[in-house]
Amino acid sequence: MDRHPARALVFALVVAIALACATGSRPSATSGFLGDYTTLVKGRGNQARLVYFHSEADFSAYDAIIVDPVIVWDAEQAGPARDPAAESERQAGYFRQALREHLADVYQLVEVPNPRTLRLRVAIVEGASSRVNIECELIDSVSRERLIAAVDQRKLPTASEGEAGTAESAGSADSADVDRIYDRWAEIIRNRLAALRDFDASQKKADSPDSASAY
Amino acid sequence: MGWVRLLILVMAISLVWTSAASAMSCQGWNGLAAGKKSDAVDSMIRSAMAGQRGRSYGVNRGAIERCLLGEARNIEYDFDDVCASSRTASMQAINNIFKNYIWTCVN
Numbered sequence: 001m002d003r004h005p006a007r008a009l010v011f012a013l014v015v016a017i018a019l020a021c022a023t024g025s026r027p028s029a030t031s032g033f034l035g036d037y038t039t040l041v042k043g044r045g046n047q048a049r050l051v052y053f054h055s056e057a058d059f060s061a062y063d064a065i066i067v068d069p070v071i072v073w074d075a076e077q078a079g080p081a082r083d084p085a086a087e088s089e090r091q092a093g094y095f096r097q098a099l100r101e102h103l104a105d106v107y108q109l110v111e112v113p114n115p116r117t118l119r120l121r122v123a124i125v126e127g128a129s130s131r132v133n134i135e136c137e138l139i140d141s142v143s144r145e146r147l148i149a150a151v152d153q154r155k156l157p158t159a160s161e162g163e164a165g166t167a168e169s170a171g172s173a174d175s176a177d178v179d180r181i182y183d184r185w186a187e188i189i190r191n192r193l194a195a196l197r198d199f200d201a202s203q204k205k206a207d208s209p210d211s212a213s214a215y
Numbered sequence: 216m217g218w219v220r221l222l223i224l225v226m227a228i229s230l231v232w233t234s235a236a237s238a239m240s241c242q243g244w245n246g247l248a249a250g251k252k253s254d255a256v257d258s259m260i261r262s263a264m265a266g267q268r269g270r271s272y273g274v275n276r277g278a279i280e281r282c283l284l285g286e287a288r289n290i291e292y293d294f295d296d297v298c299a300s301s302r303t304a305s306m307q308a309i310n311n312i313f314k315n316y317i318w319t320c321v322n
Contacts (some may be wrong), residue, residue: 047318053318055311105272191274195321202266
């Protein structure tokens with residue numbers, strides 16, 4: 001029996017505040033899809049809005065990739081959208097197909113984890129109809145170590161926004177604009193992964209006993 | 216037994232040679248004069264671009280190279296920083312910084 005109810009109340013309040021702070025570490029403009037956002041930093045130059053890049057990873061160690069189905073994510077519920085708009089589902093399917101087509105230039109597309117296989121997780125975050133939001137994460141398919149993570153956002157061209165309001169109205173009016181944004185994202189992801197893979201491969205070659213060049 | 220000693224000597228020399236060549240550390244970077252550092256960064260950029268095979272699927276290598284050359288001074292400063300904080304940092308540490316710039320410049 002606690003003989004000091006006021007003290008117990010203060011203790012409970014402190015615990016509640018501590019828990020609120022711990023769970024509130026997610027940046028306000030993120031959806032929860034990536035889980036841990038603590039390592040992401042503000043992107044510079046042409047990078048995404050928030051990025052994490054594991055520069056010590058050997059990107060030449062991977063020759064295959066699993067592209068998970070793109071998820072339509074509800075930021076308010078911090079979970080997959082229970083009843084996603086038809087246009088959002090169409091976009092998710094389109095984006096995954098664009099990713100697969102671009103990444104097939106660089107990697108073998110597979111479905112089963114393997115030590116030489118990457119795994120790409122992507123979510124389209126439902127939000128304002130004037131913007132397209134994505135969060136993505138590239139992990140080692142076996143160890144699940146995070147190699148890259150990004151939170152990004154693109155504004156739809158003003159002229160083709162159509163009637164402001166629902167995702168449906170934006171989608172039906174602007175699907176070509178939206179698709180171009182997904183195509184571009186898929187292209188950037190492919191180009192960056194290819195560049196990193198080629199760089200790491202060239203460094204391995206330079207480090208091989210047959211080579212005597214440090215730079 | 217003379218040939219065995221000779222073989223061991225050759226193996227030892229080749230081991231030292233390859234180790235020195237492959238593990239350019241901050242000692243090497245810090246030993247460069249200021250002008251030579253920018254030459255080394257330029258050389259690193261051109262070498263990295265030579266190893267890029269992305270042209271086959273439309274990667275604009277010229278644009279990436281221009282971006283990296285535009286960042287050359289910052290790359291040099293970052294190398295100086297990492298080598299100032301850890302004089303024993305290996306080529307890997309320098310490569311990791313460089314990879315961050317590649318990541319930034321590729322679009």
